[in-house]
Amino acid sequence: MQSRYLYSIVIAASCTLFTAACKTAQEASEEEAHQMLFEARQLLADGHFTAARDTILALRQQYPTALETRRAAILTLDSIELMETRDSLLRYELSLQAAREGFKRMKPFANGKANEAYYQQQRRVFEMEQHFDELCAKAKFYIRKIDIDQREQ
Numbered sequence: 001m002q003s004r005y006l007y008s009i010v011i012a013a014s015c016t017l018f019t020a021a022c023k024t025a026q027e028a029s030e031e032e033a034h035q036m037l038f039e040a041r042q043l044l045a046d047g048h049f050t051a052a053r054d055t056i057l058a059l060r061q062q063y064p065t066a067l068e069t070r071r072a073a074i075l076t077l078d079s080i081e082l083m084e085t086r087d088s089l090l091r092y093e094l095s096l097q098a099a100r101e102g103f104k105r106m107k108p109f110a111n112g113k114a115n116e117a118y119y120q121q122q123r124r125v126f127e128m129e130q131h132f133d134e135l136c137a138k139a140k141f142y143i144r145k146i147d148i149d150q151r152e153q
Contacts, residue, residue, distance in 0.1 A: 033059050033066035037073050044076065049084045053077065075149050082142035089135050096128045 043052035
């Protein structure tokens with residue numbers, strides 16, 4: 001009877017030590033993951049979007065149990081996408097304006113014949129406007145997603 005009692009105490013003590021060790025490992029995992037998140041945010045602030053994204057993806061792979069940090073990393077990843085999209089929009093808008101100006105200077109008819117270059121430029125401007133609208137929609141999506149994620153946290 002006494003050996004069963006002793007056996008139960010040993011098992012309970014082992015479980016307690018194991019749980020404490022796991023919690024310490026979990027805390028260490030969160031801390032290391034949080035450091036990677038901090039690095040990703042620094043890279044984002046410096047405009048290194050690809051490196052920041054790669055750091056977040058590495059964090060997710062290396063620390064699958066650091067749930068709190070991974071939740072925060074989702075916002076950072078969305079912010080990376082948003083900032084990258086905004087940069088693309090700014091650059092693309094300049095190209096679109098130049099294409100529109102070039103199109104305005106062209107004439108639909110040259111020497112009484114249809115001007116093929118005019119219609120090609122018209123098609124190019126139309127396609128560029130479509131792509132610009134898609135980039136705007138992507139930016140709006142990430143703005144809404146970040147807003148919703150922040151409210152949920």
